[in-house]
Amino acid sequence: MILSQALSRIAPSSTAAMSDRAFALREAGRDIISLSVGEPDFATPAHVIASAKAALDAGDTKYTAVAGTAALRKAAALHYARDLGIAVPPDRIIVSAGGKQAIFHALVATLDPGDAVLIPAPWWVSYPEIVRFAGANVVPLETSPAGGYRITPDQLEAAITPKVRWLLLNSPGNPTGAVYSAAQLQALGAVLARHPHVLILSDDIYAPLRYLPGRHATIAAECPDLADRVLTVSGLSKSHAMTGFRIGLAAGPEWLVKAMGKLQSHSMGSPSTPSQAAAVAALEGPQDFLADWCAVMRRRRDMVVSAVNAIPGLSAPVPDGAFYCMVDAAPHMARFGDDQALCLHLLDAGVAVVPASAFGGRDGFRISFAAADTILEEALRRIAGAVA
Ligand code: PLP
Secondary structure (H helix, E strand, C coil): CCCCHHHHCCCCCHHHHHHHHHHHHHHCCCCCEECCCCCCCCCCCHHHHHHHHHHHHCCCCCCCCCCCCHHHHHHHHHHHHHHHCCCCCHHHEEEECHHHHHHHHHHHHHCCCCCEEEEEECCCCHHHHHHHHCCCEEEEEECCCCCCCCCCHHHHHHHCCCCEEEEEEECCCCCCCCCCCHHHHHHHHHHHHCCCCCEEEEECCCCCCECCCCCCCCHHHHCHHHHHHEEEEEECCCCCCCHHHCCEEEECCHHHHHHHHHHHHHHCCCCCHHHHHHHHHHHHCCCCHHHHHHHHHHHHHHHHHHHHHCCCCCECCCCCECCEEEEECHHHHHHHCCHHHHHHHHHHCCEECEEHHHHCCCCEEEEECCCCHHHHHHHHHHHHHHHC
């Protein structure tokens, strides 16, 4: 076996590992409810599927431009303006194979060994692994349920050193559901304005799934003076139930989008052609179903959070966005040892969830509530029984 140093610095995705385990147990005949993966259970809208089919029928089965078709980049510019409040021309947008690849390309294109990246913890599993793959160092910015799982301006100021290349922001956040308000972003922006060497990656992939009144706030829109060093990542995987189409979007300064394109030209070539047609339909077509989906997720959130808080020794703050609930199980740790052991115990009881330690957290687990109400109710019953 011959592995590169870069690969040996990273671990496989623990959310994927847990869902693979759940799949394997199911195949072996076990009744397992998997609340471990981050994907909506809604069907992809019919008009989106029709657009992919029409593209195939029309012979759109060949390579496209590396950064995506002109049609999709134009639709993406509409999306950035309409949904995120960011005015960006199509040539400062790149289309990738999912938001994940856009983040991978941005970080690998800009990081060198010895650089540092600030990541609020708990974090989405892939952020630290991509940073380590690029040879850079992860600097966790610890957050707590009491602080709404958000970093503070003072914490940010104290963490910035000359080595820091990026700050990664994710709102609504996976796995915590934390959402930054416009005022909170402006306060962070005031700190960042004093440190022009720091780039900001704002991952807004869950933007349509927020449960607060008012519009979504994102740093490129709230702090226009920073816009030339913000990369705003978006996509359709979560909002439009299109995880399998593998389309992600990123908008940022010209030099960075070009650098990502250079890497993409050798790693992927161009994004899937029928998927790009589907994405145009998703972005330019009706958006009114998003409010209905959001209402469904909000109802499930309320149900899951109150069921969790009714189980002795478990607690969870109310997530303001995305479809995850971070459960604190600290009172049970003496009995189980650690959160991995607790999650294996829950798996044994028929529910797959992901340990908090997979996200740089501890003593708890993440529940994805992107599942039907009856499934969630049964899962919560099993969890209650297993920790009793
Ligand atoms: N960003 C966050 C915070 C995520 O949770 C995910 C998926 O789980 C992604 C980005 C990437 O999504 P995709 O590559 O499926 O578009």
